[in-house]
Amino acid sequence: PAYAAGPAALILWLAALTRVDLHAMGAYGLLAILPALFWIALVLLTLGFAAALAQPGIRTSWLLAHVIALIAMLHATPTLLYGTLRYAWAWKHIAVIDYLLRHNATDPSNSQLSAYNQWPGFFTLNAQIVRLAGLRSALGYAAWGPPINNLLMIAPLVLILRTMTRDRRVLWGTIWLFYSCAWTGQDYFAPQAFALTLFLAIIGVVLNRAAAHRDLTPDQPRAPRAGNAVWILLLAPLVAAIDSSHQLTPLMLVLALAVLAVTRYRNPVLLWTLAAAVALTLAWDGTVAAPYIRNNLSSIVGSFGNLDSNATAPLGAAATASNQQQVIAYVDTAAALAVALLAIAAVLIHKNLRRSSAWMLTLAPLPMLAANNYGGEVIFRVYLFALPGAVYLNRRLLLPSSARPWTARVHALVFPAFLLLLLAAFAVPYYGKESENYFPPGEITAIDYTYSTAPHGSIIVAATGDYPGGNLYYEYYEQISWLDQISGPQRVLVERHPLDALRDELTVHGSPAYFILTRSQIAEIQTAGLLPQATLDQFENVTTSPEFTVVYRDADAIVVTLTEQPEPQTPPRPEGIPS
Numbered sequence: 001p002a003y004a005a006g007p008a009a010l011i012l013w014l015a016a017l018t019r020v021d022l023h024a025m026g027a028y029g030l031l032a033i034l035p036a037l038f039w040i041a042l043v044l045l046t047l048g049f050a051a052a053l054a055q056p057g058i059r060t061s062w063l064l065a066h067v068i069a070l071i072a073m074l075h076a077t078p079t080l081l082y083g084t085l086r087y088a089w090a091w092k093h094i095a096v097i098d099y100l101l102r103h104n105a106t107d108p109s110n111s112q113l114s115a116y117n118q119w120p121g122f123f124t125l126n127a128q129i130v131r132l133a134g135l136r137s138a139l140g141y142a143a144w145g146p147p148i149n150n151l152l153m154i155a156p157l158v159l160i161l162r163t164m165t166r167d168r169r170v171l172w173g174t175i176w177l178f179y180s181c182a183w184t185g186q187d188y189f190a191p192q193a194f195a196l197t198l199f200l201a202i203i204g205v206v207l208n209r210a211a212a213h214r215d216l217t218p219d220q221p222r223a224p225r226a227g228n229a230v231w232i233l234l235l236a237p238l239v240a241a242i243d244s245s246h247q248l249t250p251l252m253l254v255l256a257l258a259v260l261a262v263t264r265y266r267n268p269v270l271l272w273t274l275a276a277a278v279a280l281t282l283a284w285d286g287t288v289a290a291p292y293i294r295n296n297l298s299s300i301v302g303s304f305g306n307l308d309s310n311a312t313a314p315l316g317a318a319a320t321a322s323n324q325q326q327v328i329a330y331v332d333t334a335a336a337l338a339v340a341l342l343a344i345a346a347v348l349i350h351k352n353l354r355r356s357s358a359w360m361l362t363l364a365p366l367p368m369l370a371a372n373n374y375g376g377e378v379i380f381r382v383y384l385f386a387l388p389g390a391v392y393l394n395r396r397l398l399l400p401s402s403a404r405p406w407t408a409r410v411h412a413l414v415f416p417a418f419l420l421l422l423l424a425a426f427a428v429p430y431y432g433k434e435s436e437n438y439f440p441p442g443e444i445t446a447i448d449y450t451y452s453t454a455p456h457g458s459i460i461v462a463a464t465g466d467y468p469g470g471n472l473y474y475e476y477y478e479q480i481s482w483l484d485q486i487s488g489p490q491r492v493l494v495e496r497h498p499l500d501a502l503r504d505e506l507t508v509h510g511s512p513a514y515f516i517l518t519r520s521q522i523a524e525i526q527t528a529g530l531l532p533q534a535t536l537d538q539f540e541n542v543t544t545s546p547e548f549t550v551v552y553r554d555a556d557a558i559v560v561t562l563t564e565q566p567e568p569q570t571p572p573r574p575e576g577i578p579s
Contacts, residue, residue, distance in 0.1 A: 005048025006066055012041035013073050020081055022438065027324040027527060029434030030078065031427060038077070042423060045069055049176060050416040053169050063172040067154065070179055074426070075146040075187065078434065084444060085143045086437045088466045088520075090189045092116070093123065095471040097138045100127040103475075108291060110474060118289045121244030122191040138189070145189030150179065152197050159204030160388060163211045164358055170395050173415075177391035180422040181339055183332060183430045184380045192381075195242045195249035200388065202238050202273065203256060205231065207357055209269040210260070228268040235273050236280075243277075243284045248374060250281040252385045256364040263360055325527045328432040335425035336383050343390040346397035353393060361389030435523035439468040442556030443518045447472075449552045450514055450559050459513040461505055463539075466524040467516060478509075483530050495531060498538045503547055503562070512565045515542070518557040 016037035024033050049066040052058045078086055085091060096116045099107060106117040116123060126138050133140075157178060161171045186192045209231055243250045257274040260266070285293060321329070343362055347353045365385040368378055398415055447469035450460065456476045465481035482505060486494060494501040506513040517539060525531050542548050542560055552559040 003052075003062070005044050005051065006062075006069055009041045009045035009048065009073075010069055012037050012044065013077075016041060017077065017080055022081060022440070025435050025438065027322060027435065027523075028328075028432050029437070030081075030431035031434075034077075034431070038073075042073055043420060045073065046419050046423060047416055050412075050419060053173055054412060060168065060172075063168070064154070067172070067175055067179065068151065070176065071147055071150045074179065074430070075150050076144075078431075078438070079143050079147065082143070082438055084439050084441060085139060085189070085468065086146075086434075086439075087185075087188050088437075088468070088470055090142055090145065091439075091468050092471045093189055093191075094138055094142060095469075095474060096120070096123045097126050097130065098472065099475065100124060101130060101137075107475060111295075112479065113471060113474060114292050114295070115247060116191075118292045119191065119245055119247055119284075121241055122194045122246070125194075125241075142189040145193065146187045149187045149193040149197060150182075153200060156197065156200035156204045157388060160200065160207055161392065163204075163207040164356065164392055167399075170392075170399060173399075174392045174395040176419065177395055177422065178387060180419060180426055181335065181387055181391055182384070183335065183426040183428075184384050185430060186380070186384055191246040192249070195246040196384065198238045198242050199249055199253055199256075199385070202235055202242075202253065203361070203388075205235060206257065206260065206270045206273055210267045210357075228272070231269045232272045232276070235269070236276050239273065239277050239280055243280045244288075247289075248368070248381055250277065250284075251368065251371075252365055252381075253277050254281060255367060256361055256385070259360045259364040260357060263355055263357075321529050322527045324432070328429050331425060332429035335422070335429075336379075338425075339383075339387070339390050339394060342397055343393040346393040350396060353396065358389040358392040358396075362386045362393065433527070436466050436520055436527065439518075439520055440556045442554040443520060444468045446516070446518065446552050446554060446557035446559055450516065451477075453551070454514055455512055457511050459506075459509045459511050460516065461513055462516045463518075463521040464524050464530065466520050467518050468520075480505075482515075483525065495535045498531075498535050499542060499545055499547070502539075502542065506562050512561065514551060514559055514561050515548075516557065516559050517542075519555075 016035050019035045019037065020030075020033055022033070026032055045066065049063070049070075052062055052066060085094070092113065093116070096106075096113060100120070100123055106120045106123075108114065108117045110117055130136075130138050130140075135141075154175065157175050158171065161174055165171055165174075186196070209228075239250075239253070242253060254274070254277050257270060257277055261270055261274055343359075347359055353359055363386075365382040368374075368382050372378055374381060398411065398418060447467065451469065451472055454460070454477065458477055460477050460479045461482050462470065462479065463481075464483050470481075471479055483494070490501070493504075502515060506515060522536065525536055526533070543550050543553065543558060547563055548560040549563045550558070550560050
């Protein structure tokens with residue numbers, strides 16, 4: 001079974017992909033339309049991995065193959081099914097890279113994308129990749145971000161876990177747990193995934209150097225200073241890459257290194273890497289990113305110390321969402337709490353874990369809960385950075401004792417069941433919002449046509465920010481996510497008289513304005529509870545109103561403009577968006 005289950009699971013998985021009808025996607029996203037074959041394949045792969053893990057003579061390469069197959073099933077499935085780039089945020093990242101390709105510079109003055117332009121490391125790197133590969137845009141590979149990023153994390157995870165255990169069952173069981181619990185969706189084509197991989201690599205190297213330093217006997221010579229200097233020089237560019245690419249990860253790195261430094265893991269490489277992380281973070285934030293920090297200082301300070309509101313922001317947002325999205329929010333909260341409680345239980349039961357690097361890495365991100373709400377997402381980021389240590393503790397808790405044979409028999413039943421339960425919990429939040437994350441080709445064609453025909457200086461008014469191609473050519477257009485920013489009297493007007501409110505929104509700017517409403521935006525409006533369904537239904541009348549002219553329409557999107565348009569401020573741009 002240990003050798004047959006994996007190949008059989010892959011065959012069933014590939015067969016399952018041919019039976020998915022994306023047009024049937026509803027409130028539960030992919031979760032409701034993936035066929036039974038997909039879930040059977042996932043169960044079979046999990047049972048095969050558990051059986052392989054129980055065999056003492058199994059080869060490490062076979063365990064690795066199971067982990068790679070798991071990543072393929074979980075993360076390549078949407079990519080293979082859609083054929084288009086997931087996540088509106090990923091499209092924003094494409095826009096920043098395209099700007100770099102056109103201008104060979106960032107645009108720090110752009111208020112909508114100021115964070116990206118002042119932490120441009122990830123985008124600059126990808127602009128160079130696009131040039132070297134002879135591509136027109138990063139769209140050629142960005143859709144493969146989730147499987148690629150998860151594959152890249154395997155080596156750093158192995159590096160970290162080898163300092164914690166020499167037991168292959170623990171090491172590879174922990175890696176499987178990590179991927180089963182990493183449902184936060186931060187593995188897509190984004191600075192966070194790039195920075196997280198570098199973070200794990202730095203922690204892995206530092207822990208290995210600490211282990212080598214700690215394991216020396218008193219009569220063995222310490223590593224020469226030149227040797228330590230080499231490691232520090234190798235790590236410094238990774239630290240700099242994180243500092244130039246992401247706002248939050250440098251702080252997480254400083255916290256992790258600091259927690260390790262104040263315990264028994266201090267060594268020259270760790271201490272100098274910590275010093276470099278602090279210095280480079282302060283240098284970047286005090287110079288390149290200073291305008292962003294100054295402009296957002298009030299919100300940063302305002303959320304500081306608000307532990308309760310920062311930690312519960314996602315549940316607060318779910319209160320106004322659809323019933324389906326509330327279920328998803330409660331499932332991911334329960335899954336996160338289960339991982340945390342099992343980690344705490346492991347430390348309480350096994351006293352030797354209380355000063356372990358796994359426990360230190362689990363605790364290290366927690367101060368960020370009190371520091372900032374990070375747009376309501378800080379709880380998910382804390383969970384993500386604590387996950388490598390937490391799942392190791394989970395695995396240790398579930399490891400059978402060799403002194404008690406009966407526990408091995410119980411473990412043979414409990415551990416696979418636990419893995420399956422975690423994968424079920426993974427699937428709910430990771431696939432449950434795909435009605436918002438999936439952009440059908442018709443939506444992309446509509447956005448392409450709009451940018452190809454709209455004059456420079458036009459205003460692109462999108463119903464929400466959830467659409468493909470948002471912020472493309474942002475130096476030529478102002479993009480507005482309409483329903484995301486209205487409140488009070490404006491929201492009342494939209495709910496009661498949506499077409500009047502839309503006319504006012506398109507008129508007030510004094511430039512040609514285009515309104516975009518797509519299938520994915522409608523899904524977001526419904527799931528997030530942004531508008532009553534009755535109001536949303538009235539927007540269908542926009543195509544028959546004499547005040548509006550239909551610019552583009554297909555089954556997935558509508559683009560309209562005012563029938564009487566203001567004069568454009570600048571001449572039209574001839575070229576379309578990149579393919």
